[in-house]
Amino acid sequence: MTETDRVKVKRRELTDTFLEGKNMSKVYGMGRKANRAVDNVNFKFRRGEIVSIVGESGSGKTTLAKMILGLTSITEGQLEVHGQPRAFGTTAEKREYWKNIQAIFQDPFSTYNVFSKIDKVLLNCIELRGQKNLPYAQKVEIMTEACSFVNLRFAELTNKYPFELSGGQMQRLMIARIYILKPKLLIADEPTSMVDACSRATILDMLLKLRDEEDMTIVFITHDIGLAYYVSDTIYIMKSGQFVEQGTSDEVILNPKSDYTKRLLSDVPSIYEPWDLSSDDVEEDEFAAASGGDS
Amino acid sequence: MADYILEVNDLKTRYVTRFRENVYAVDGVSFKLKEGETLGIAGESGCGKSTLAMSLMGYYFPPLHYTSGSIIIDGREITGEDPEVLRRTALGTEIAYIPQAAMNALNPTRKIIKYINDVLVAHNIRLNKKELREMAEERLRLVNLPVEVLDRYPVELSGGMKQRTVIAISSLLSPKILIADEPSSALDVSSQKLVIKMLLDLIDKGLVKSMIFITHELPLLYNVTKKIAVMYAGQFVELGPAHESVFEPLHPYAKGLMGSIIVPSEGIRDEHLVAIPGTPPNLKAPPQHCRFAARCKFRQPLCDSVVVPERFASDGRLFRCLLPEAVLRELKYEDQIKSKQEDAEVELDVNIIPFAGDNGDGDSGKESGG
Numbered sequence: 001m002t003e004t005d006r007v008k009v010k011r012r013e014l015t016d017t018f019l020e021g022k023n024m025s026k027v028y029g030m031g032r033k034a035n036r037a038v039d040n041v042n043f044k045f046r047r048g049e050i051v052s053i054v055g056e057s058g059s060g061k062t063t064l065a066k067m068i069l070g071l072t073s074i075t076e077g078q079l080e081v082h083g084q085p086r087a088f089g090t091t092a093e094k095r096e097y098w099k100n101i102q103a104i105f106q107d108p109f110s111t112y113n114v115f116s117k118i119d120k121v122l123l124n125c126i127e128l129r130g131q132k133n134l135p136y137a138q139k140v141e142i143m144t145e146a147c148s149f150v151n152l153r154f155a156e157l158t159n160k161y162p163f164e165l166s167g168g169q170m171q172r173l174m175i176a177r178i179y180i181l182k183p184k185l186l187i188a189d190e191p192t193s194m195v196d197a198c199s200r201a202t203i204l205d206m207l208l209k210l211r212d213e214e215d216m217t218i219v220f221i222t223h224d225i226g227l228a229y230y231v232s233d234t235i236y237i238m239k240s241g242q243f244v245e246q247g248t249s250d251e252v253i254l255n256p257k258s259d260y261t262k263r264l265l266s267d268v269p270s271i272y273e274p275w276d277l278s279s280d281d282v283e284e285d286e287f288a289a290a291s292g293g294d295s
Numbered sequence: 296m297a298d299y300i301l302e303v304n305d306l307k308t309r310y311v312t313r314f315r316e317n318v319y320a321v322d323g324v325s326f327k328l329k330e331g332e333t334l335g336i337a338g339e340s341g342c343g344k345s346t347l348a349m350s351l352m353g354y355y356f357p358p359l360h361y362t363s364g365s366i367i368i369d370g371r372e373i374t375g376e377d378p379e380v381l382r383r384t385a386l387g388t389e390i391a392y393i394p395q396a397a398m399n400a401l402n403p404t405r406k407i408i409k410y411i412n413d414v415l416v417a418h419n420i421r422l423n424k425k426e427l428r429e430m431a432e433e434r435l436r437l438v439n440l441p442v443e444v445l446d447r448y449p450v451e452l453s454g455g456m457k458q459r460t461v462i463a464i465s466s467l468l469s470p471k472i473l474i475a476d477e478p479s480s481a482l483d484v485s486s487q488k489l490v491i492k493m494l495l496d497l498i499d500k501g502l503v504k505s506m507i508f509i510t511h512e513l514p515l516l517y518n519v520t521k522k523i524a525v526m527y528a529g530q531f532v533e534l535g536p537a538h539e540s541v542f543e544p545l546h547p548y549a550k551g552l553m554g555s556i557i558v559p560s561e562g563i564r565d566e567h568l569v570a571i572p573g574t575p576p577n578l579k580a581p582p583q584h585c586r587f588a589a590r591c592k593f594r595q596p597l598c599d600s601v602v603v604p605e606r607f608a609s610d611g612r613l614f615r616c617l618l619p620e621a622v623l624r625e626l627k628y629e630d631q632i633k634s635k636q637e638d639a640e641v642e643l644d645v646n647i648i649p650f651a652g653d654n655g656d657g658d659s660g661k662e663s664g665g
Contacts (some may be wrong), residue, residue, distance in 0.1 A: 057454065057483045151572070166340065166574070196340040196511040201555040201568035208567070223483035226514075226559040230568070253559050267484040268514070270558045271541055275518040277492045 018217050019045040019068070019185065023077035025241075026063050037063040039241035040077070045234075047184075048215040050207065052228035052249075054264065055238035061221045064238070065187050068219065069103055070094065102183040106190040108170035112162035118173065119158045122146065125180040146176040150206055168199025175206050182214055189221045204231050225264045229253045237261050299367075300505050301328040301351075301472050306364035308350040311357070318578045320346035322529035323364075325605070328472070333498065333506045335520035335537065337513055337552065341575055343529040344509045345395070348476045351507070352390055354381055369471055387418060391470035391503075395477040398457030401449035407460055408445040414467050437500060438463050438493055455486025459493050466503055473503040477510050491519055513556050517541050525549045528576050528586040531605070535612030545614040545623045548587045585617065593618060593626060 026038040038060045045051050055061045066072040068079065070088060079086045087093040105111055112121065122143045126134065131142075140154075147154035150172040162170055171191055178186055188207065192200040208231065210216050222228050228235050228249070235252040237245040237260060245258045256262050269275045304325050310318040320343040328334055338344050346359065353373035355361050365374050368389045373381060386392075394400070401410070411431045415422060422430060432442050444452065444460055452460065458478060466473055475494060479487035497503040508520050516523055516537070523540040525533040525548065533546040544550045554569030573590040576582055585591070588598040598617055605613055608620045616623060 056485050168340070169574075197513065197555045197557075198339050198511075198552065198570055201557075201570040204557075205567055205570065224557075225484070226557045226563075229559045230557050230563050249564065254561060264484065265559055267488045268559055269512070269518040270560060271514050271517050271556060272558065272560055277488065277495065 016047040017044050018047040018082065019043075020080040020083070021068075021077065022080065024064075024067060024074055024079065025076040026060070026067055026072065027075045036241050038067065041238075041241075041243055043236060043243070043246070045185075045217050045219065047217055048211060049233040050211055050218045050220055050231055052220045052222060052232035052235045053238055054222055054225050054228045054235060056223060056264075058240075059238045060241040061223075061238055062189055065103075065189050065219065065221055068185075069101060069187055070097060100184040101187070102178050102181055102185070103187040103189065104171065104174045104178070104191040106193055108167050108174065108194065109163065111174060112170070114161065114163055116161075117158070118160055118162060118165075119143065119154075121162065121173070122177065122180060125177050128181060142180060146179045147173075149179045149209070150176045151202065152176065166199075168195040168202065171195060171199070171203055172206065175203070175210070178210065179214075182216075184217060186210065186216055186218045187221070188218060190223070191220075192227065193222075200227075207231055224268060225253070225261075226268045237264065298329070299327040300330045300332075300369050301326075302365075302367040303327070303351065304365045304367075306347075306350060306366060307362040308346065308355070309360055309362055310346070311360055316579055319581055320529055320578055321350050322578075322581065324526075324529075324531055325364075326524065326531070326534060328505050328507070330504050331498070332522065333508060333520040335516035335523045336507065336509045336526055337511060337516055337523060338526035339511065339552075339575060341578075342526045343578070344511075344526055345476050346529075347526070348392060348474045348507065348509055351472075351474060352386060352392055354378055354386060383418065387414065387465070388468045388470055390472045390474065391465045391468075392474045393462055393465050393476060393478050396481050397461040397465075397478065398449070398454060398481075400461065401457060403448060403450045406446055406448060407464075410464055411445075411467060414464060418468060434467060435463060437502070438466075438496060440493075453486070455482050455489055458482060458486070458490055462490070462493060462497075466497055469502050471504045472507065473497065473505075474507045475509065478508075479515070480510065480512075487515075491515070495519065513541060513553065514558050525552060528581055529578055530586065530615060531613060532587065532615045533613065535608075535610075539610070539612065543624065545608060545612065545620065546587075546616050547591050547593050547623075547626075550626070551592075585615075 021041060021043045024038060024041050025036060028035045028037055041064065053061050053064065063072065067074050081097075086097060088097065123139060126132070126139050126142055131139070144154040147157065152169065152172055162173065165173065192203050195203065204227065207218055207220065211218055220228065220231055232249050235247065235249050236243050237252065237258065239260050245252055245256065245261050252261060253265070256265060266276055306321055306324045307319070308321045310320055312318060324347060326334065336344050336347065349359060350361070351366060353366050353376065355378070361374065365372055367373075368385070371389070373385055373389070376385075408428070408431060412427055415427070428445070431445055435442050435444065440459060440463055444456070449457055462478065473494070478494070479490045482490065494506065494508070498506055506520075508516065510516055521537055522534065523537045524531045525540065525544070525546065527548050533540060533544060533549045540549065541553060544553050548571070551569060551571040557563060557568065571590055576586055576589065582588070583602060584600060585598045585603045588594050591598065595617065601617070603615050603617055605615055607613055614623070
């Protein structure tokens with residue numbers, strides 16, 4: 001907490017719009033039971049920035065991420081990549097789109113194929129990059145470099161299965177994959193919620209490194225506004241499918257305008273101010289939360 | 296006798312794996328807890344926090360085995376008692392445990408009120424339906440839960456609600472000690488707040504006399520408990536009041552851990568977080584000397600050759616490090632990054648105290664008040 005010799009975090013100017021969402025909605029169900037999980041959202045993600053989407057469980061964060069990833073269809077509105085509507089008709093177009101996009105999910109234990117060893121996981125990435133015919137020695141070089149990027153030692157990992165690693169190490173291996181693939185867009189859906197505070201610091205710093213070195217756009221989805229503030233350039237606050245506040249991190253966190261943001265901020269325990277546990281405004285429709293909840 | 300509500304002396308427990316290997320997950324933990332006090336336990340994954348929580352119940356089932364030490368709850372020693380007797384007379388009434396994802400313990404096909412009945416029946420309390428409902432409703436009102444919960448199925452409740460219901464059930468018989476093992480880690484921050492509020496309420500209203508709270512979220516711990524213990528590789532490396540533990544940690548590991556705190560306040564974005572490099576030692580064969588030595592920035596030659604005893608600082612805080620208290624107070628975790636190369640080590644060598652077993656805290660008098 002002293003300002004002695006911690007490495008300063010770089011800040012940059014950003015202009016180039018990379019991904020743009022226009023009036024995007026996702027409706028689950030039909031008729032009276034229709035549930036607008038994402039309701040008419042607009043956003044602009046620029047190249048080389050980390051965008052955080054912050055909201056409670058069931059606010060539609062993950063649905064939005066799935067729509068960007070193309071894992072679920074967009075009910076209304078459209079998604080534009082470099083000003084062009086995302087083409088998603090044919091398999092070839094899908095493949096083309098997915099080349100530039102990668103994701104890290106919440107649960108590291110269910111991300112990997114339990115039957116393939118770690119070097120296989122990384123070799124697959126090199127093949128995906130179109131370097132299948134590279135000599136093995138060069139492949140090893142690439143893998144070693146990727147592992148050292150995330151502070152893992154490749155030599156120790158080659159003969160292990162992913163489940164032999166700890167949760168934090170698995171998430172880091174995931175980042176090593178991403179380092180090899182070098183996508184333009186990375187979606188990190190609560191990548192730190194299942195690891196401890198120490199590994200969390202490492203993972204967040206790696207995301208910052210990816211942004212700075214690879215000029216990657218990272219969408220960081222979280223419910224913890226503190227993490228979002230540390231890691232991101234822009235923050236979108238999401239509540240029941242809509243963005244209630246958006247802006248640069250400093251704007252949103254230091255001068256929050258909406259009451260919801262203020263509430264989220266007060267929900268995070270701080271060590272500098274006493275934590276106010278008295279407010280009762282969180283109690284609203286608790287039973288309703290279960291139906292629209294985290295599925 | 297009952298000065299302390301919970302007294303743990305040199306508790307050691309181990310796991311026995313399929314291959315007959317011992318994993319020493321809790322290795323010599325001692326602490327005392329007064330009535331109304333709350334103790335928080337922090338540490339990395341795999342440091343033995345959860346094992347300690349399970350060991351404290353005194354109810355061991357494979358693969359967890361008891362090795363040595365004693366647990367005394369309000370004057371009653373529960374180690375060595377018959378497990379079946381213990382289960383009926385101590386669990387739930389003397390000591391209760393809330394596991395990490397407690398809400399998953401609920402069977403989706405049974406209503407909440409049935410669970411409440413189960414708890415009572417297991418402890419030989421027979422009530423008829425009307426009495427049961429009255430008792431349950433009264434209890435729920437006391438902990439600010441809506442009474443409608445009783446007739447719901449678990450699937451109808453949200454995650455936070457389920458977790459709070461489980462807490463209400465586990466504290467039904469007013470246990471003296473409530474152990475909460477990461478009760479909020481599967482929840483979002485808003486539900487977490489409600490859960491914490493409820494736990495603190497239980498203590499305020501005297502339903503629970505004392506609480507042990509386990510988490511890796513230090514800001515949370517700081518706000519919930521009065522005392523914080525930092526655990527590393529099966530041992531407490533630091534134990535002291537919450538404020539001092541967070542703002543002036545003594546042990547190098549605790550210093551590193553505090554560097555990973557993220558709170559939404561001005562200035563945190565400008566500096567990178569400090570993460571401790573390396574991984575914790577394998578608990579199958581924990582090192583005899585200082586367990587943190589392999590990852591420690593302030594490591595000295597002596598650290599690899601002697602056993603580190605529990606030492607007490609001038610203000611009564613426990614720490615487990617060979618360096619003198621005055622030196623530890625001065626050191627900042629970040630400092631060493633800069634001065635790792637040459638000169639710092641020479642300077643520190645002068646202050647090293649020779650290890651002499653019993654007079655470990657002998658030289659804490661020359662404290663500089665750092």
